Amino acid sequence: MSTFLKFPPNFLWGAAMSGPQSEGWLGKRHENIMDTWYRICRNDFYKGVGPDVASDFLHHFENDFRLMKEIGLNSFRTSIQWTRLIANLETGELDPNGIAFYQAMIRAAKANEIKLIFNLHHFDLPTDLLDRYAGWESRHVVDLFVKYAKTAFQLFKDEIHEWTTFNEPMVMIDGGYLYGYHYPHYKNEGKRAVQVLYHIVLANALVTQAYHQLDPEGKIGIIVNVTPAYPRSDRKEDQEAARFFDLFHWRSFLDASIHGHFPDELVEILRKDGVLWKAEAKDESLLSLNRSDFIGINYYHPTRVQATEGQIFEKWLPDQYYAHYDWPEKRVDPYKDWEIFPKALYDIAKEMTKRYPKTPWFVSETGMGVHDEGRFRNKDGVIEDLYRINFYKEHLFWLHKAIEEGASCFGFHTWAALDCWSWNNAYKNRYGFIEVDLNDQTRTIKKSGRWYRQVSLENGFEIEEDPFV
Template sequence: MEQKLQFPEGFWWGAASSGPQTEGWYGKRHENVMDYWYRNQRNDFFDGVGPDVASDFYHHYPEDFRLMKEIGLNSFRTSIQWSRLIKDLETGEPDPEGVEFYRNLIAEAKKNGIELVLNLHHFDLPAELLEKYGGWQSKHVVDLYEKFARTAFELFGDDVKYWTTFNEPMVIPEAGWLYGFHWPKLTGKGKEALQIMYNINLASAKAIQAYRDLEKDGEIGIILNLTPSYPRSQSEEDLKAAAFADDFFNNSFLDPAVKGKFPEHLVEVIEKDGVKWDETKEELETIANNTVDFLGVNYYHPKRVMAPSNPEKYPDWMPDKYYEEWEWPEARINPYRGWEIYPQAMYDIAKNVQDNYGNIKWFVSENGMGVEGEEKYRNADGSIDDDYRIEFYKEHLAQLHRAMEEGSNCFGYHPWTAMDCWSWNNAYKNRYGFIGIDLNDQKRTIKKSGRWFKAVSDENAVTIETEE
């Protein structure tokens, strides 16, 4: 039996991407940390493929916006690259070539009736700021980011109505300083990671303040990867571990962004452990007074946690002292990515935002399924039958719709991603796009999921199969 789930009028049916993962190197003024990593350790990248060409969005964006329109997208999130827009990183002076590119990109989106959401930081800090100042460990870098943000708002703030300060800011300390899977590939640097978390929250608030100072007619938010922590059992120890994991990985950015303050229990723990970040009263006031207008939520998989079995094995401070991950025996796993597929968490996130964060308006800013070797599903015309992706989206949309029926204030759904893009050191190993890209000639082909999404967008509804 089929059921049609209707969404509210004006709902965003879009997609998400980013500058460093699509544009390619051409015309850029500075290297970012990912460019630098690729140049220095190419073997870390799947098949040796780097960001130098990527999906060549720099040259293909007119065609890409036409294809986005063809698959029913009414909105699209990408990013402005700090390393492309800014000529002088210390003063925030813009680069004319970067300005021209983004002006043309904005005009092309408008021409195709696509609402742009422009994000200011997508893991792409200019590499020289990491080398010179230690990156986000430095409050000077916070000030330089504010200058970059202000330049972007002054240049494009009259033409773009939706802005976000950061994409998945938690990944920066997590991947670069705690667990070493992104550049600079450091591990065990818990105290440094905490300072980075604080500084990025401060940078976001300062950018929001700059945006409001300019009195532009738009809105500004942040995009967070919310990964709900589910305890192994209802024991006090497991519940405590899940609460800490939520505070550290989710609420450390969600609370300052929406409530203007850090989670109390997290602050208590790091004060007790002697690893609290360096803060001032004035900075905390800036964070308190510059909360977001809206929230973007990236959701891919849950976190399963239990009480730590050996907290003493971390002589230097690490969050792992307070929780441990475990594998739920009943989990459905995407074998290509190793991530659990758990649509129920979409509902749980929506209800958490509704019940505990003032029901702030929000949108799903990423959700997707990466699959390796998609070419085996290719048809004679080059299209790909990615039915597994359609099923993934249907399941998650059903849970989102359930929460919205109960009052969750969600205004859009942006899967990752519009067209196949470069995924850091995974490169093009796992494909995510509605539109496939042949890396040999950059030919674009709409996948079956893209045609399906067009029908969803046209009807403003998704049809799911029910058991009844």
């Protein structure tokens, strides 16, 4: 027996990419920190492949939008590159070539009836601002980001009416300051990380308010990666470990973006530990006015935690409040070593309903990266990625269940529309509905792309009765 999972009217069936992971370098006035990392440490990147060409979206976007329409996308989230749009980072002077590209991209999306959501920052801080001002540790960089955002809003206000400020800001903090897996590779810098977190939240608030003043009818939000913490047991200590993980890693951004202030409990912990951020007297009132119109949730995997066992930390780190736990029953994506746990999407939806009941949200990313997908190519040259189809079916099943129970989710965006460059992973693991051949930049729709078209056209899909419970 089967059932058809029908999604709400006007549901967004889309995908996401970013400028620095798809466009290529050509024509940019400045390097971002990922460009710099590749230029100085190419061996850090899988097979030495970097963002210099990437998926060459800069030259292929018109055909790429036609392919997106062919696979049923009615929406697409990508990012403007600060380093492409702005010629002078201090004055905000525009680059005419950057303007021309983004305007042409907007026209191509419109011609294919694809709604665009523009994001302003996707891990691509201009390197000059890191070298000169210490990046997001600096209040001046907040001001420059606000200037850039206002310029972009004014430039595209007649065409783009859905914006997001940051994509996964916690990754910049984790990767750049706590664990060193992204440039500038700082490690164990907990106090600096907290200051960066604060300045990003402040920048988000100021940009959100600026947009509301410019376009009261438009919508703006933030994209937060949520890796919900599941405690090892019902023990109080394990429960508290999970609570702190959520407070620090994602509730910090969502509470500030929706309620206009940080979680009180988190502020008290950081104050007690002597690592609370430096702020100006006017900031509290600035933050209190912050109200995101919607939220994007990126979900890939959960986090399993337990109480720490008395480990001594020389410098403050969030890790002193939790330890990771290897759940023996987990199912793992062998290509990323990430746990596959689709039910977490249901749990996230219930948490959103509980904590932020008046704020609509959408799944802004989820996906499955697979290595050496050519193994699954059929005689017609098409990759039969049934694993990706099943991955999405499972997640959509739990999302649909949450929507049926009242979750205010308005869309589902996968990562990614096309295979794109994924930082130092490069193209090792592919995520797209559309294959990109890096030798000649040809595109081929995968089996999952054809499946997604049917899902979009029918606004749902058929499954066996409750197969994933």
